[in-house]
Amino acid sequence: MSVADVTPPVSLKIHLLIVDQQRTFRDALAARLRAEPDLVVVAEAPSVESARRVLAGRSTGVILLDAELPDDSGVAFCAEMTRRVHAPRVVMLSVAAEAQRIVAAVRAGAVAWVRKDESIDHLLRVIRGVAHGEAWLPPMQLCQVLRMLIDDQDVRGGCDELLAPLTPRERDVLFHLVEGAGRKEVAERLQLSENTVRTHLRSLMAKLGVHTTLEVVALTRPRLKAFPASRQLLGSTTPTGDRPNGSSRTR
Numbered sequence: 001m002s003v004a005d006v007t008p009p010v011s012l013k014i015h016l017l018i019v020d021q022q023r024t025f026r027d028a029l030a031a032r033l034r035a036e037p038d039l040v041v042v043a044e045a046p047s048v049e050s051a052r053r054v055l056a057g058r059s060t061g062v063i064l065l066d067a068e069l070p071d072d073s074g075v076a077f078c079a080e081m082t083r084r085v086h087a088p089r090v091v092m093l094s095v096a097a098e099a100q101r102i103v104a105a106v107r108a109g110a111v112a113w114v115r116k117d118e119s120i121d122h123l124l125r126v127i128r129g130v131a132h133g134e135a136w137l138p139p140m141q142l143c144q145v146l147r148m149l150i151d152d153q154d155v156r157g158g159c160d161e162l163l164a165p166l167t168p169r170e171r172d173v174l175f176h177l178v179e180g181a182g183r184k185e186v187a188e189r190l191q192l193s194e195n196t197v198r199t200h201l202r203s204l205m206a207k208l209g210v211h212t213t214l215e216v217v218a219l220t221r222p223r224l225k226a227f228p229a230s231r232q233l234l235g236s237t238t239p240t241g242d243r244p245n246g247s248s249r250t251r
Contacts, residue, residue, distance in 0.1 A: 014131045015059075018044045019051045019077070020066040020093065025116065029064070032120055039127070048077040060088050062131055067094035067101065067113070075108045082109025089130040099144040102137060106149065112136040170204040173197060177213065178221050 016039060020026040023046065030041045042060055045051040048069065063081060065074050078090045091112040092105045102113045111130045114123055115138070126136045137145055163171060169190075176186045187197045201213065210216055 013038055013040045014127065015040045015042050015061045016127070017042055017051060017054065017060040017063045017088070019046075019048065019063060019069070019074075020044075021046050021069055022066075033124075033127075036124065048073045051077065059084075059086050062089045062091060062127055064091050064093055064127075065110075067092040067105065072104075075104050078105060078110050079108035091126060091130060097138040097141050099141045099148060102141055102145050103148045106137075106145065113138060165207045166204055167200075170200050170207075173200045174204055174216065174220060177201075177217055183213070 016033060018026055018030055018033075018041060020029070026044050026046070030044050033039050033041050042058075043051075043054040045054050051063075063078075065078060067074050069077075074092070078092070081088055081090060087109070089112075090105075090108075090110045091114060092102075092110050093114055093116055094101070095116050097113060097115055105113060112126050112135060114126055114136070129136060163174075166174065172190055173186055176189055181189065183197050183201065184194060186192075187194045190197070192200075201216075205213075205216055208216060208219060210219060
């Protein structure tokens with residue numbers, strides 16, 4: 001076979017979905033991206049609801065997602081998309097670059113954050129980079145974003161370490177105390193006797209190295225509240241409900 005017979009490999013095209021509430025920006029961006037031979041804009045959408053309809057029964061490689069969509073729907077949509085079996089790469093587009101918002105997007109699965117006032121050449125580099133497995137965050141916010149992500153892992157580790165020695169029932173009691181319930185209310189919620197709750201409380205105080213209920217709450221509330229998934233770590237709390245008449249409380 002001669003060299004002339006070898007067909008050069010065809011580069012794979014990158015399929016894009018643009019989700020942005022500003023029609024002028026969305027249309028202008030789509031028109032510019034369509035001029036690139038390796039990019040295919042499969043659709044444009046003004047909202048996550050429209051994007052879901054567009055993606056029904058189909059997939060895309062990269063989503064350019066407006067970070068300013070109302071009610072933080074952009075971050076929620078990002079998390080939804082990145083949980084797919086064939087997850088797209090999500091690039092957040094924003095008028096600003098605030099570390100806290102970038103962290104929220106990264107936690108939701110976004111792989112890049114690009115300001116809308118960046119050059120089109122920069123955005124093109126980011127799109128092609130993320131399509132090949134890269135990630136990109138604004139250099140000015142990078143250190144702060146990394147520090148916040150590391151701190152979050154410390155909080156998670158702190159919660160795990162804090163709760164590890166507690167039994168499931170002690171965790172139930174702790175959760176309701178942190179939520180502001182008194183001992184009697186905890187007993188009612190968990191359908192336990194007050195003596196049983198007192199026993200669990202004494203045990204968890206000993207394990208936490210404190211001596212009063214106030215100390216228990218003061219020690220645990222900041223850590224558990226800082227980690228939104230703390231309720232899952234606390235185990236399945238018995239739901240509040242009316243006890244059948246005549247039934248006795250059990251341990």
